[in-house]
Amino acid sequence: MSAILRYGPAALVSGTLAALALVPLLGSDYHVALAVAVLSYIVLATAWALFSGPTGYVSLATVAFFGIGAYTVAVLGEVLPWPVVLLVAALIGLVVALVVGLSTLRLSGIYFVVFSFGLAELIRQLVTWYEVNVGRSVGRYVFLDIGQTAIFWQLFGLAVAVFVVGWLVRRSRLGLALQVIGEDETVARHCGIDTTRAKLALFAVSSVFITVTGAVMAPRWTYIDPAIAFNPLVSFQVVVMALLGGAGVLYGPLLGAVPLVLLFDVIGANFPNHFSILLGLVFVVVVYGLPRGVAGLLGRANSIEHRAGPPSHRVRGEGGSPRSGETGEGASRGYADAPSPGSHASSVRSDLSPRAGRRETCLDVSGEPLLEIVDLSKSFGGVRAVDGVSFQVARGSIVGLIGPNGSGKTTALNLISGLIPPRGGAIRFDGAEITGLRSDRIVHRGIARTFQLVRVLDELTCADNVMAAIAFRRHPSWGEKARHRAATLLARVGLAGRDEEPAGRLTYIDSKRLELARALALDPKLLLLDEWLAGLNPTELQEGIALIASLKRDGLTIVMVEHVMDAIRSLCDRCVVMNTGRTIADGGTAEVLAAPEVVRAYLGGGDADD
Numbered sequence: 001m002s003a004i005l006r007y008g009p010a011a012l013v014s015g016t017l018a019a020l021a022l023v024p025l026l027g028s029d030y031h032v033a034l035a036v037a038v039l040s041y042i043v044l045a046t047a048w049a050l051f052s053g054p055t056g057y058v059s060l061a062t063v064a065f066f067g068i069g070a071y072t073v074a075v076l077g078e079v080l081p082w083p084v085v086l087l088v089a090a091l092i093g094l095v096v097a098l099v100v101g102l103s104t105l106r107l108s109g110i111y112f113v114v115f116s117f118g119l120a121e122l123i124r125q126l127v128t129w130y131e132v133n134v135g136r137s138v139g140r141y142v143f144l145d146i147g148q149t150a151i152f153w154q155l156f157g158l159a160v161a162v163f164v165v166g167w168l169v170r171r172s173r174l175g176l177a178l179q180v181i182g183e184d185e186t187v188a189r190h191c192g193i194d195t196t197r198a199k200l201a202l203f204a205v206s207s208v209f210i211t212v213t214g215a216v217m218a219p220r221w222t223y224i225d226p227a228i229a230f231n232p233l234v235s236f237q238v239v240v241m242a243l244l245g246g247a248g249v250l251y252g253p254l255l256g257a258v259p260l261v262l263l264f265d266v267i268g269a270n271f272p273n274h275f276s277i278l279l280g281l282v283f284v285v286v287v288y289g290l291p292r293g294v295a296g297l298l299g300r301a302n303s304i305e306h307r308a309g310p311p312s313h314r315v316r317g318e319g320g321s322p323r324s325g326e327t328g329e330g331a332s333r334g335y336a337d338a339p340s341p342g343s344h345a346s347s348v349r350s351d352l353s354p355r356a357g358r359r360e361t362c363l364d365v366s367g368e369p370l371l372e373i374v375d376l377s378k379s380f381g382g383v384r385a386v387d388g389v390s391f392q393v394a395r396g397s398i399v400g401l402i403g404p405n406g407s408g409k410t411t412a413l414n415l416i417s418g419l420i421p422p423r424g425g426a427i428r429f430d431g432a433e434i435t436g437l438r439s440d441r442i443v444h445r446g447i448a449r450t451f452q453l454v455r456v457l458d459e460l461t462c463a464d465n466v467m468a469a470i471a472f473r474r475h476p477s478w479g480e481k482a483r484h485r486a487a488t489l490l491a492r493v494g495l496a497g498r499d500e501e502p503a504g505r506l507t508y509i510d511s512k513r514l515e516l517a518r519a520l521a522l523d524p525k526l527l528l529l530d531e532w533l534a535g536l537n538p539t540e541l542q543e544g545i546a547l548i549a550s551l552k553r554d555g556l557t558i559v560m561v562e563h564v565m566d567a568i569r570s571l572c573d574r575c576v577v578m579n580t581g582r583t584i585a586d587g588g589t590a591e592v593l594a595a596p597e598v599v600r601a602y603l604g605g606g607d608a609d610d
């Protein structure tokens with residue numbers, strides 16, 4: 001089974017293309033016409049899935065680009081040599097994709113779907129208006145001496161090209177970036193990925209293929225009008241085909257395109273008046289019955305075959321009130337097999353040792369602060385989540401950010417990491433202002449973080465989770481060196497040998513470890529930990545504390561939001577206490593934890609005396 005899954009896709013694609021290549025040699029005109037339709041939809045659906053598959057951005061703009069290609073031929077076909085016409089079509093498709101992408105790829109979910117559909121309609125209406133009011137006719141005749149067989153071979157070339165490009169993209173940094181974006185765009189930005197640029201790049205590649213397909217197909221019609229060139233059914237059919245086959249893998253759309261083109265041919269011939277209804281029916285069946293397509297079924301078979309044991313369930317621990325080394329709920333089944341973080345203490349030091357110079361500066365906690373927060377504020381509606389907060393973080397120190405639930409700690413971290421923009425105030429980091437910068441830019445300045453609710457990329461392996469950071473940090477690396485680094489970091493946090501395990505199968509604790517490895521992979525100067533120790537049992541807690549202490553020894557500066565008071569006491573040089581968005585105490589840990597206002601607002605009577 002595994003051999004089939006490994007080599008099957010290549011065999012499937014090359015086998016299908018080889019079979020199609022025989023059609024003009026052996027088949028009738030009807031068969032060639034059918035093969036042209038099959039090939040065109042293979043290219044369209046594969047190109048569509050190049051972008052929409054990994055990102056999950058469902059575009060209904062396919063026909064906008066297809067129609068642009070067809071209309072370019074209608075206008076320029078008789079004026080310019082054919083290769084130049086195709087080149088012009090590709091360029092127009094590229095420019096439109098860049099303009100549209102820049103304005104829409106900030107949208108996500110249903111907004112993007114609706115906009116992409118609206119875009120196709122808008123272009124159709126504009127072309128119709130132009131034809132009627134300027135051209136004084138509804139459509140145009142296309143008299144080109146390009147026969148069906150020539151169209152077939154051009155589409156064949158496009159199909160080969162789209163698979164080669166797809167294959168290259170999936171192995172590239174860009175391919176990984178799009179997968180990460182598809183899983184969690186926030187994490188993508190916190191891995192240093194310029195998400196807009198990555199999406200734009202592949203949207204443009206996908207759109208150029210679709211535009212050229214429209215151009216190549218145009219000579220099939222002797223007459224083109226906007227209703228033909230911009231028929232919205234094309235967009236829907238492409239989506240259905242890609243979803244049926246599985247948009248998540250390169251060969252998926254082919255699995256959907258071949259049977260559905262044949263099915264639509266039968267439906268079109270026998271039930272021409274019910275085509276749309278039957279298309280809708282197929283759409284519903286595909287979405288409900290096969291949400292991940294045929295390829296998804298094959299993938300599931302693969303994961304069942306390779307599963308070493310039953311998947312362990314993630315148990316989310318709870319943050320909340322102060323805890324003194326309490327047992328969390330996150331004890332994991334798989335954890336006992338994993339090397340403990342403590343056992344990797346020696347690799348820790350060698351791992352981060354290239355920044356030996358930094359270690360020297362970091363030990364000097366009295367110098368210029370690494371992070372300076374000045375009068376920071378953020379409101380959500382009427383809630384002042386962060387209200388004029390100021391504090392400093394010295395290089396090489398660990399600062400605990402503590403306070404009762406809802407006091408604004410996570411919001412403060414979100415502001416520092418660029419997840420949300422502040423309403424007022426300033427954030428200075430390493431001598432430069434970073435207020436309001438995007439997360440990916442802040443990552444490149446040297447700030448990494450973990451999240452209160454763990455955010456690992458479930459569909460990716462542990463190694464790829466870490467690779468996502470290594471590949472897009474300020475000084476990125478890729479290939480074997482990066483893989484080796486990822487493996488080292490996984491071992492560093494206690495996940496040695498788990499490189500190829502899907503992150504979605506990790507236990508809660510192990511996903512926290514993975515998230516930490518990903519943050520460390522960014523080579524940060526400052527690490528923001530949001531309740532990283534929450535939900536650990538006593539043994540795990542001691543290991544976690546030892547791990548964080550070792551990070552400090554290796555020169556990392558850390559701000560940790562935490563409710564586990566044992567950890568705060570043993571790790572933090574200073575504590576900043578927040579209450580209702582404001583700072584109520586800031587100073588040495590022992591002194592702050594004993595302060596009456598802190599005891600009153602947060603700790604209660606007992607804990608402060610511990």
Ligand SMILES: Nc1ncnc2c1ncn2[C@@H]1O[C@H](COP(=O)(O)OP(=O)(O)OP(=O)(O)O)[C@@H](O)[C@H]1O
Nearest residue numbers: 319320380383385404405406407408409410411412
């Ligand atoms: N995206 C948001 N939209 C609206 N309100 C928000 C949002 N994020 C935070 N808040 C509100 O801001 C306040 C501060 O929340 P925040 O999560 O920063 O507190 P916290 O100190 O981290 O709490 P906890 O210890 O429970 O994690 C709360 O009242 C919360 O409900």
